[in-house]
Structure formats: C-alpha cells, structure tokens
Amino acid sequence: MLTTPHSQLISFTGSTKVGKHIGEVAGSMLKRVALELGGNNPFVVLEDANIERAVDAAVFGKFIHQGQICMIINRIIVHQACYKAFIEKFVEKVKQLPYGDPTNSDTIIGPLINEKQVDKIMVIIENAKKSNAKVALEGKREGNILTPTIFIDVDNQSELAQTELFSPIATIIKADSNEHAIQLANDTPFGLSSAIFTEDLSYGEQLALQINSGMTHINDQTVNDNPMVPFGGSKASGIGRLVILG
Amino acid sequence: MVDFQSYNKSFINGEWVKGGASKRTYQNINPYDQTILQEISIATADQLAESFRIAKESQKQWAMSTADERKEVLRKVSGFLKDHREEIIEIIIRETGGSYIKANVEIDLTVDLVEEAVHMADQLGESKEVDALIEGKRNKVFRLPLGVITSISPFNFPMNLSMRTIAPAIALGNSVVHKPDIQTAMTGGVIIAKAFEDAGLPKGIFNCILTDLEEIGMIC
Incomplete structure (x- = not known):
C-alpha cells in the first residue's frame, strides 16, 4: 500500500x-x-470565562462519539478562580448524559468501537486510580458502553494527562493563572486542536497564538471542522493541511 | 433504497469484486449489540497492487477531463448522499456506534466537503502569469494533478475523514486508491464507492479496497 x-x-x-x-x-x-495523527487537545477555561457556556462546550467536545475523535478535548485546564464552580456544574451535567442503544435518538453515550478498546480503556482507568487520581464521577461498563468517568486535580505530568484517551474519560487540571494554563496546554508532544474560554476576545486571540497547535478555538470546543479552514496539526499531531480553497 | 449491507466487496476498476485467492472474510459487527452487519470478502495484496496499476492508467484520461465533467460527478455524489440520507444515518449509527447527533454531523460534513470540492475543479488548467526578470520572457505557473492518491482512513468519523481526501483529489483530476478501516467498511468505503458509481465517475478513478493488515501488511 x-x-x-x-x-x-x-x-x-x-x-x-x-x-x-x-x-x-x-x-x-x-x-x-x-x-x-493523534492529539492531546487542551480546553482552557480562563479566569473571566462564562462558566455556563464553557461547561456546555466541554460536555460536547469531550463526549461526542464517546471521545473517539482526534480533535476531542483530552485535558480540561481550569483557572483556580473558577475551578470549583466549573467542576460542580460539569459533573452535574455529565451525570445526566443518556447512554445506551444509539438507535434511540436520545442516546448521547453509545458503545466504543470494539471490546478490545473497552478493555484498554479499563486499564487506563485502573492505573489512574492506582496512582491516586481523584474520581469525581465513577463510570461503569455495560457491554461495549462505558459511561463517563471524571478525574479531577490531575497532574499534567501524569500518565493519565499525557495519554490520548480516545474514550469518555474527562481529565480536569487546575491552573494557578492564565499564563500557567497556557503553559500546561503546551506541555504535550501533540498539537492538533485547542480551545480557550474567555470574555476578552482579543486577549483570547493573543493567548491562542501562544498555544502550539494546528487549530485553536475561542469560546468554542475543540471538535470543529470547516471545509474552508486549513485542517491539521503541529508537533506529533501530523504534517500537512487538508483544505478546500473556495 | 440502497441496501448498503449487501455490498460486502471491494470496488475496483468500476466493479464490485470479491477478495481473490485467500478467500478470507471479515465479520462487520454492530459494536452495540454485536449483530453481524456484513460478512466482507477481504481483498488480497495482489488486488491492492492491481488497483494502483488501474488507478494510474485511468488517471491519464481523468486528467484531461473538463472542469464541468468533474463538477457534474461531484454534484451527483452530493445528490446521492442527500437522497439516501436516512439510510446512511442508520448505517453510521449501527456500524460506528455513533449517536443520532454524531451521524447527522458526519453526513452533513461529508456533503459540505463534496460541495466545496466542486469549486476546486476550476483550478486545473488555469495558469497564472508571473513577471519575468528578463524582458521578452514570459513565466506561466500551472496547477496539475498529482496522479494517484493513496487514502487510509479510520473508524471514528469514517465518511468525512475519507471524503476530505477523496473529493478534492477527484476534483483536481487525480485517481484514488482508498482503504477504509474494515471495522467501518460501509461508512468509510462502500457508501462513498456507491455514490461515485452512481454519479458516473469513469471506472478506475475511485477504487475502494476492503482489506486488513493481516492480508496486506502495513510495511509494504
């Protein structure tokens, strides 16, 4: 081939x-x-972010297609000032996500692609627990379905944070400041997509340019693909841009 | 109605063909309830190699096609996807395990990609004149087809992640040998092949190979 x-x-x-x-x-x-190629896409919530909207976006960008997307949110990095409030609202929303048979149009969380993949994800979850990662929401396995798991207070250097999870596992990391959040966002070998939530659009744009990734979205989540916009990653996320020029 | 599940073969040189000598098959299963959607006949390494030869030969003619011919094919492909939208959504849900929302996003993105690719067709044959350093000389820059494009796509959003390579390639006069992940053979391959067949794309320009690494190896 x-x-x-x-x-x-x-x-x-x-x-x-x-x-x-x-x-x-x-x-x-x-x-x-x-x-x-792969991603480890950060979703950054700055001090002045609209928390309601950030939570909605994070739920979509983390759990669509059970997290099996290269552009999926892999790390949620939240400024300490809104950290508690974000977690509270996020966990509450995620708890309510309907799961089960995808032919039922209400279902949000369907199966992972195969059993082997589910087994692999179970090991990731077990290892994270063994390394004392804090669980804010416990997921369960039903056949090939895994309901959402949420880890909080995650160390950006941990195996959990540095693994492309490709599954309904949310990983939340606390940042001391906006600058620290960007530093954490960059601390990965990957650079496909990223997102920043802030009410200050020009500041958001300035910070967006400091994240080394192929695409960065302001006040949106990481899973975006527009045929007119160059699509592709930096660093270990790949080479080349897929784009259709009008 | 098209019964996509009955297309359990590769699409090579304009024909739906069974795997050759090896006779191996692959069970395409619904990841939610494990029901068997298809028993796919796996294409062999020889068939893959043959597809590249066919694609190379066929591309010569396609490179000479007019922009209108290429646009017509792409418009028909987008028409096919829209006409069969409900059946396709059903397949995406059952084959990839995606939700109803996911399936809708996937088909919408795919149609958008094809419709945007229509605009690319004009870029072939256009030339841009660039100033010469020496008086009396003229420089012309052309955009030409590359030839045969190899496409390898994954299981998650197979339809749009395949089409984003295939549609622009064909719009610009190239031919394609495409291998979708066999776990999502219909969403990533069969539906696309059926759409191009229906649209009257000349044979050999789009070839869809249903196979696995055990058969072809990734090294070669």
Whole structure:
C-alpha cells in the first residue's frame, strides 16, 4: 500500500505511531504525505470565562462519539478562580448524559468501537486510580458502553494527562493563572486542536497564538471542522493541511 | 433504497469484486449489540497492487477531463448522499456506534466537503502569469494533478475523514486508491464507492479496497 511506485501522495488519518511509519516509508520514496495523527487537545477555561457556556462546550467536545475523535478535548485546564464552580456544574451535567442503544435518538453515550478498546480503556482507568487520581464521577461498563468517568486535580505530568484517551474519560487540571494554563496546554508532544474560554476576545486571540497547535478555538470546543479552514496539526499531531480553497 | 449491507466487496476498476485467492472474510459487527452487519470478502495484496496499476492508467484520461465533467460527478455524489440520507444515518449509527447527533454531523460534513470540492475543479488548467526578470520572457505557473492518491482512513468519523481526501483529489483530476478501516467498511468505503458509481465517475478513478493488515501488511 505504501511502497507502490504508482502513487505520489499518501493521506492518512490515524495514530501517531502508524503515521510516523508511513512518513518514513513515504520519505524514502519522496512521496508527499498528509498525516492527521493523534492529539492531546487542551480546553482552557480562563479566569473571566462564562462558566455556563464553557461547561456546555466541554460536555460536547469531550463526549461526542464517546471521545473517539482526534480533535476531542483530552485535558480540561481550569483557572483556580473558577475551578470549583466549573467542576460542580460539569459533573452535574455529565451525570445526566443518556447512554445506551444509539438507535434511540436520545442516546448521547453509545458503545466504543470494539471490546478490545473497552478493555484498554479499563486499564487506563485502573492505573489512574492506582496512582491516586481523584474520581469525581465513577463510570461503569455495560457491554461495549462505558459511561463517563471524571478525574479531577490531575497532574499534567501524569500518565493519565499525557495519554490520548480516545474514550469518555474527562481529565480536569487546575491552573494557578492564565499564563500557567497556557503553559500546561503546551506541555504535550501533540498539537492538533485547542480551545480557550474567555470574555476578552482579543486577549483570547493573543493567548491562542501562544498555544502550539494546528487549530485553536475561542469560546468554542475543540471538535470543529470547516471545509474552508486549513485542517491539521503541529508537533506529533501530523504534517500537512487538508483544505478546500473556495 | 440502497441496501448498503449487501455490498460486502471491494470496488475496483468500476466493479464490485470479491477478495481473490485467500478467500478470507471479515465479520462487520454492530459494536452495540454485536449483530453481524456484513460478512466482507477481504481483498488480497495482489488486488491492492492491481488497483494502483488501474488507478494510474485511468488517471491519464481523468486528467484531461473538463472542469464541468468533474463538477457534474461531484454534484451527483452530493445528490446521492442527500437522497439516501436516512439510510446512511442508520448505517453510521449501527456500524460506528455513533449517536443520532454524531451521524447527522458526519453526513452533513461529508456533503459540505463534496460541495466545496466542486469549486476546486476550476483550478486545473488555469495558469497564472508571473513577471519575468528578463524582458521578452514570459513565466506561466500551472496547477496539475498529482496522479494517484493513496487514502487510509479510520473508524471514528469514517465518511468525512475519507471524503476530505477523496473529493478534492477527484476534483483536481487525480485517481484514488482508498482503504477504509474494515471495522467501518460501509461508512468509510462502500457508501462513498456507491455514490461515485452512481454519479458516473469513469471506472478506475475511485477504487475502494476492503482489506486488513493481516492480508496486506502495513510495511509494504
């Protein structure tokens, strides 16, 4: 598939591990690549954010398709001033997410793609608990369905925070200041999508440019794809931009 | 109504073909209730290699097509997706395990991608004149097709994550060999192949290979 002499470009969406391999093979044959790989996308809530709206956005951007999206919110980084209020409202909302049969149009949380994936996520949750991560909402397994788990007071350097979870696990990290929040946001090998919540749009834009990621959204969540906007990541999130120019 | 579940084969050179010599099959199951949606005939490494040869050969003609021909195909593809919207949503829900909201987002994004790609078709054949340093000389810059595009897409949002490569590639006169994740063969491959077949895309320009790594390996 990769070494055929008849193709001039490989477009791949998937894991960073496989993407790097494809990049190597393509490079050796001077093929072009578009690699859209993993993410560890931060959702940053600044001191002056509208908490209600930030919570709504975080619920959508964390749990759509059970978290199985490259652009999904992987870390929720909240300024200490609104940390408690955010957690309270977020947990309350997440508790109420309907789960079960996806053919029922009310369902929000459906199954993960396969059993192996569920097993893998269970290990991540167990390991996080063993390392004393604080649980604010306990999830449960029913077949291939995993209901949401929320960890709070998470250390950004922990395995939990540094893993692309691809599952309905929310990880909340406290920041001392707005600057600290941006520093934490950048502290990952990945750089696909990110989001900042603030009532000050120009300050938000200024901070957005300080996050090293392919895309940053202000007062929105990380899962956004507009055919007219260049799509792609920086750092370990890939090479190339998928864009349709009008 | 199109019974997408009955398309359990690869789409190569304009035809729906079973896997070759190996005879292996893959059970495409609903991740929620484990019911079997399809028993897919897995394409072999030889069929994959053959698809690239076919795609290369066919692309020569497609590169000469007019912008209107390419636009017409893409408009029909978007029409097909819209006409079969409800059936497609049903497949996305049952095959990817996505919610009703997720399925709607996925089909909407896919249609948007195809409709935006229509605008790209004009970029082929256009030339831009750039000033020359020496008087009397002229510089012209053209955008040409690249040739054959390899596309490999995942299981999560298979339809739009496949189409974002396929639609622009075809709009710009390229051919495509596409391998969706076989866990979501219909959403990521069959529906797209059916749409291009229905739209009258010349054979060999879009080839969709349903296979797995055990069959083709990732190394080669």
